[in-house]
Amino acid sequence: xxxRKRLAAVVALLLVGVALSQSFAxxxxxSAIESTYQAEEVTADSPPGLVASHDSDVVNxxxxxxxxxxxxxxxxxxxxxxxYDGDIEPEAYMTLSDVNEDAEFAVYDGRxxxxxxxxxxxxxxxxxxxxxxxxxxxxxxxxSPASNASADVREAIDEGTVTNSTFVVPGLYERGGAHYxxxxxxxxxxxxxxxxxxxxxxxxxxGWAYTVAGLGLLxxxxxxxxxxxxxxxTALLVVPGTLVAxxxxxxxxxxxxxxxxxxxxxxxxxxxxxxxxxGFCIRRGSWKSLVGWSVALVALVIAADAVAIGxxxxxxxxxxxxxxxxxxxxxxxxxxxLAADAEDEVEDGPGAVTAAELGEx
Numbered sequence: 001x002x003x004r005k006r007l008a009a010v011v012a013l014l015l016v017g018v019a020l021s022q023s024f025a026x027x028x029x030x031s032a033i034e035s036t037y038q039a040e041e042v043t044a045d046s047p048p049g050l051v052a053s054h055d056s057d058v059v060n061x062x063x064x065x066x067x068x069x070x071x072x073x074x075x076x077x078x079x080x081x082x083x084y085d086g087d088i089e090p091e092a093y094m095t096l097s098d099v100n101e102d103a104e105f106a107v108y109d110g111r112x113x114x115x116x117x118x119x120x121x122x123x124x125x126x127x128x129x130x131x132x133x134x135x136x137x138x139x140x141x142x143x144s145p146a147s148n149a150s151a152d153v154r155e156a157i158d159e160g161t162v163t164n165s166t167f168v169v170p171g172l173y174e175r176g177g178a179h180y181x182x183x184x185x186x187x188x189x190x191x192x193x194x195x196x197x198x199x200x201x202x203x204x205x206x207g208w209a210y211t212v213a214g215l216g217l218l219x220x221x222x223x224x225x226x227x228x229x230x231x232x233x234t235a236l237l238v239v240p241g242t243l244v245a246x247x248x249x250x251x252x253x254x255x256x257x258x259x260x261x262x263x264x265x266x267x268x269x270x271x272x273x274x275x276x277x278x279g280f281c282i283r284r285g286s287w288k289s290l291v292g293w294s295v296a297l298v299a300l301v302i303a304a305d306a307v308a309i310g311x312x313x314x315x316x317x318x319x320x321x322x323x324x325x326x327x328x329x330x331x332x333x334x335x336x337x338l339a340a341d342a343e344d345e346v347e348d349g350p351g352a353v354t355a356a357e358l359g360e361x
Contacts, residue, residue, distance in 0.1 A: 002221050002229075006338065010221070013334065014214030020207025021249075036163045036185040037170070039156040041178055044135035052107040054183040055172045057142040059099055059115055061108040068095040078128040079108050085127045093124045105138050106130065112138050139172065139179045146175035156182050205246065205269030206327035212241045213276050213331055217338060230338040235280040239297070242266070242273040259308035264316055267301040271324025278328065279335020284342065 042051060052060035065072050070089040078084040088096070096119045106115035108130065114137075116129035146157055153173060156162040157180050170183045216238050220229035243266050250261040274297055281290035298321060305317030 002225060003227050006227060007221060010214055010217045010334070010338075013210055013330075014218065017207045017210025017212075017214050020203045021211050022204075022207070035168075036161055037152065037156050037168045037182060038161045038185045039153075039173075039180045039182045042139075042172070042181045043179070046181075048107040048110060048112055048135075051138070051142075051172060051181060054170050054181055055142055056100060057103055057105060057171070058112075058138065059103045059106040059117075061106050064095060064099065065108075068092055071095060074126065074128055075108060075130075078130040079111075079113065082131060083127070083129050086125060088124060088126045090124060093119065093121065093126070096126055097121075104141060105133070139174070143172040143174040143179055146173040146180070149173055153182055156180075161185065201265070202268070202323055205242075205265050205267075205324070206272045208246050208249070209238070209242045209269045209272035209275075209327060209331070212245055213238045213273060213334065216241065216276075217334065220338075224340070226340070228338050228340050230276075230280055230335065231340050232277075232280065232284075235277040235335055235339070236293075238276050239270050239273045242269045259305075259313060263304050263308040264313065264320060267305060267317060268320040268324045268327070271297065271301060271321055272327035272331065274324075275328025275331030276335040279332040279337075280339040281335075282332075283336045283339035 048058075049060060049062055052058040053063070061075050065075050068091055070092040074084045074086070074088060074092065096117065099117060101117050101119070103115055103117075106113045112133050112135060113130040114133050116127075118127040120126070146154055150168065152162050152168045156168070157173065157175060162168070168182065168184075171181075173180050173182060216234050217230065220231070220234050223229070224231075246266040246269050247262060250265075274294070277293065278290055281287070281293075301321060302314060302317045305313035305320070307313075309316065
């Protein structure tokens with residue numbers, strides 16, 4: 001007899017898995033991630049701070065100084081004399097370390113400057129160079145031809161705004177001698193959409209692992225009909241079962257990088273699914289099996305990512321292991337609580353007679 005609470009727990013795992021496995025599809029649906037971008041013509045009369053706030057080639061030193069008052073004197077000195085070369089406070093060092101040192105221009109106190117920055121951490125000091133310049137120089141160097149930009153950028157320039165389900169690169173664009181600043185109409189909306197996609201991307205493989213594990217446990221309940229039905233084979237087969245399910249799903253429904261679809265993301269699912277076998281091994285005290293299979297899985301995932309995507313794949317593969325490990329923590333107690341005793345597995349072998357049947361005889 002299967003306890004109802006345990007059966008309900010497995011059904012709940014299955015439902016959570018189905019919901020999470022669809023998270024990426026929901027997150028990337030057109031209606032879910034639509035964002036509006038706007039294009040505004042800018043001229044020499046436009047506020048320099050507006051350009052600096054939306055173009056990565058122009059540093060907004062006014063914002064930098066407001067965020068970190070310790071930079072007020074060094075920046076003011078550079079603006080007044082053309083150069084500041086000296087010690088800075090640790091807080092100022094942290095702020096300047098995040099500034100784009102490759103930027104050619106900066107805005108400070110309502111004026112454009114040619115910009116140069118060199119930050120040193122030992123000792124903590126900075127060299128800031130500011131040389132006054134004009135809008136014509138900045139716009140000529142910092143703008144990109146609209147003809148080479150995406151169709152969304154061109155539509156924003158034509159219509160004033162564009163609403164779509166993709167991310168548009170903000171910045172300064174030039175067309176026909178005029179310059180346009182393309183930016184998000186609602187920056188918070190873009191950030192929220194990005195986090196939604198990332199979250200869906202991470203939850204999807206975890207969901208598939210939970211779904212396959214839930215189906216495997218329901219099948220084990222049906223076959224064995226006892227409170228702890230999970231055998232070694234079922235626990236281990238959940239891992240390749242997750243891979244197969246994800247490969248079929250991405251083949252039928254998704255597009256994009258083959259390395260991501262068939263190696264990196266399924267690898268996260270495989271590591272998550274391994275949590276069921278890990279719980280089984282802990283219950284049985286099978287430490288050698290746990291360590292051996294863990295090492296083999298980690299090596300296989302990292303190697304596959306490296307072959308499919310290269311060095312970047314190795315880095316993302318390592319991050320995927322962490323994500324998968326966290327996802328596997330939910331399956332660990334299922335594997336531990338539902339693991340069959342060794343003698344039950346023997347009794348369930350081909351042609352075996354259970355203890356209950358012997359008693360009836």
